Amino acid sequence: MxxxxxxxxxxxxxxxxxxxxxxxxxxxxxxxxxxxxxxxxxxxxxxxxxxxxxxxxxxxxxxxxxxxxxxxxxEQTAFWPADPFDRATMMSWMFWEQNQHEGVIAVRGALNFYPSRASLATPERMEDLLIRGHALLSVMERRLQEADWLAGDAATLADIALYAYTHTAGSRGGFEMDRFAAVNAWLARIAALPGYVGLDD
The missing domain is CATH 3.40.30.10 (Glutaredoxin)
Structure with missing residues (x-):
């Protein structure tokens, strides 16, 4: 491949x-x-x-x-839930990641990170993205206060999908990650998975 x-x-x-x-x-x-x-x-x-x-x-x-x-x-790995409801829940988080989370968390990070996009980072837009991003991170926080993983009782594709931009939300996006203890604990659990590689590895 x-x-x-x-x-x-x-x-x-x-x-x-x-x-x-x-x-x-x-x-x-x-x-x-x-x-x-x-x-x-x-x-x-x-x-x-x-x-x-x-x-x-x-x-x-x-x-x-x-x-x-x-x-x-x-599919057919440990990250694909066997239970149909857990699998559907995984999918719902993955849909949410692309149509809600990415368009705010990733966009604010990109406006900060890529010099070619700096002209688009107006104060008004950055403030709007900050407020909306904290609300989205609160959705994850509420779930992760109740469970270790987003769908079912083990890491799934939903966790991998949402980890990608959430783990740089503070460093790139400037989001106040100290407000989200359960999210931070979840980030640490993913980083501890066997075989884990970082963004720059």
Missing amino acids: RLYSMPSSGNSYKVRLLLALTGRDCEIVDVEDASEALIAAKTAGALPFGKAPVLHLDDGRVLPESNAILCWLG
């Missing part, structure tokens, strides 16, 4: 993390933001939606979108 991966992106990182946690071999092709490699990958048609991550399978099939890739790689 070959993974086209943007090294600094949480969406790409979540796939690399699952690969590491499950011991799967995969060639990694770095296509960093604004790099020649990214332009070349787009020109070659390697990125169907124009962005990473994209997984190219050995048989020639191509799968874009981070959470779709997680589902394909994660």
Whole structure:
């Protein structure tokens, strides 16, 4: 398999993390933001939606979108719940991650992190994202005050999906993570999983 991966992106990182946690071999092709490699990958048609991550399978099939890739790689692993309700709950958190969490937590981090986006980081926008982000982190906090994991009684793909941008919410996004003790404990549990690799590993 070959993974086209943007090294600094949480969406790409979540796939690399699952690969590491499950011991799967995969060639990694770095296509960093604004790099020649990214332009070349787009020109070659390697990125169907124009962005990473994209997984190219050995048989020639191509799968874009981070959470779709997680589902394909994660099925029949320990991160795929056997119980149908737990599995549906996992999916609900993964949908929420993409349509709520990422558009706030990841966006504020990106506006801080990438120089090319600094002009978009107006004080009004950053304040709005900060308020909305703290509300989203509170949703996770409430769940994680009641349970160690987001879905069921063990780590699932939902935890991997939401870890990717949550673990840099403070360092990149400037969110006040000391307000979220249960989230921080959850972050530590994921970092302690066998095979774990960090964003920059």
